Amino acid sequence: MTQLTHNNNYIYSFKYDYHHNELCKLESRQIFDKEERNKVLFSNVKVDPSISPFIKNRFEIIASSENYPELLKTIQGKNIRVEGFKVEYLKLDGDAAERPERREKLKDIGYRIDGFPNFNNPSITYAICHYQNLWYFGVLTKQNTAWLKHNKKPCSFSNSICMIIAKTLVSMASTGKTDNNLLDVCCGVGTIMLEACISGFNIEGCDINAKTCQHSRQNLAHFNYTSTVYCSDVKYLDKKYGAAIIDLPYNLFSYSTDSITENIIESTAKLTGRIVIVSISDIGTIIKKSGLKIHDFCTVQKRGKSKFTRKIWVCEKEHSAIEMKINQN
Numbered sequence: 001m002t003q004l005t006h007n008n009n010y011i012y013s014f015k016y017d018y019h020h021n022e023l024c025k026l027e028s029r030q031i032f033d034k035e036e037r038n039k040v041l042f043s044n045v046k047v048d049p050s051i052s053p054f055i056k057n058r059f060e061i062i063a064s065s066e067n068y069p070e071l072l073k074t075i076q077g078k079n080i081r082v083e084g085f086k087v088e089y090l091k092l093d094g095d096a097a098e099r100p101e102r103r104e105k106l107k108d109i110g111y112r113i114d115g116f117p118n119f120n121n122p123s124i125t126y127a128i129c130h131y132q133n134l135w136y137f138g139v140l141t142k143q144n145t146a147w148l149k150h151n152k153k154p155c156s157f158s159n160s161i162c163m164i165i166a167k168t169l170v171s172m173a174s175t176g177k178t179d180n181n182l183l184d185v186c187c188g189v190g191t192i193m194l195e196a197c198i199s200g201f202n203i204e205g206c207d208i209n210a211k212t213c214q215h216s217r218q219n220l221a222h223f224n225y226t227s228t229v230y231c232s233d234v235k236y237l238d239k240k241y242g243a244a245i246i247d248l249p250y251n252l253f254s255y256s257t258d259s260i261t262e263n264i265i266e267s268t269a270k271l272t273g274r275i276v277i278v279s280i281s282d283i284g285t286i287i288k289k290s291g292l293k294i295h296d297f298c299t300v301q302k303r304g305k306s307k308f309t310r311k312i313w314v315c316e317k318e319h320s321a322i323e324m325k326i327n328q329n
């Protein structure tokens, strides 16, 4: 019998280091409204895995069964005819199948698809996986790792955020929706902007420092991205955005005080109803004072450096939270 477990259309698989556990869970709450467990998540929400640094695969379920021969029968019955296909085995948590067994199963599936396979440049990738006593057959979409080229951006900055956090800030601010226009409020050398651009988001940046603005424009141009960078204090911007990201200045290379933080957050709140903020200190009181509600939160440690933690605050204006709830119902 074919069935869709939990009535979901997609299985997402995740990969991350231990110190990004909380961050990945925060991201999945923003995109899917639930947390990944054991690096697996079932959902009806369709997103491109490439928007996240943690989602490795999206598996679109075509058929599932408790019984493997039954699953093969279902696949056969679908009379799939396609040239240049490939079949992969997606190994999920709890699946103990060894390589020879996995290889056999790939052959089983391959024989039930009509057409010539293409292993190097497939037109479509089918996959099989086993999770919590059920077998699944579906179409696999993998994360495109082209974003890693941003590691070699021409201009860096000691205050820059790491690429993994930059990428997840974009997916959290946008909740995965690429039609959301975004603002990177303290853009520095544009680390966050690069991650937005490669995933097809509309993003603009602003920074008070002329030199870092120049560097962010250089970085964007290097990868042929055409986003605008305003050399300005955020308080002078007057455009509206779907969401904003603020990587707050801290007293290392960019001077900061509570009143600077307050000004940046308050000015940004005039431009959008949803803001994802990165800080190194507890700014909960400042956020609330600026009329925002803390919708979600996590801390991120640097690998091996437990003393340096970043705090990630997902904030919304009260009415935005209500509007989002209405839209979801």
Ligand SMILES: C[S@@+](CC[C@H](N)C(=O)[O-])C[C@H]1O[C@@H](n2cnc3c(N)ncnc32)[C@H](O)[C@@H]1O
Residues within 6 Å of the ligand: 157, 159, 160, 161, 185, 186, 187, 188, 189, 190, 191, 192, 206, 207, 208, 209, 212, 232, 233, 234, 235, 247, 248, 249, 250, 254, 264
């Ligand atoms: C932590 S750094 C951001 C780093 C950036 N995310 C990157 O990866 O390069 C903070 C930035 O905030 C900028 N900044 C400080 N006050 C600002 C303001 N009022 N408006 C806009 N940018 C501001 C600083 O010039 C600095 O580049």
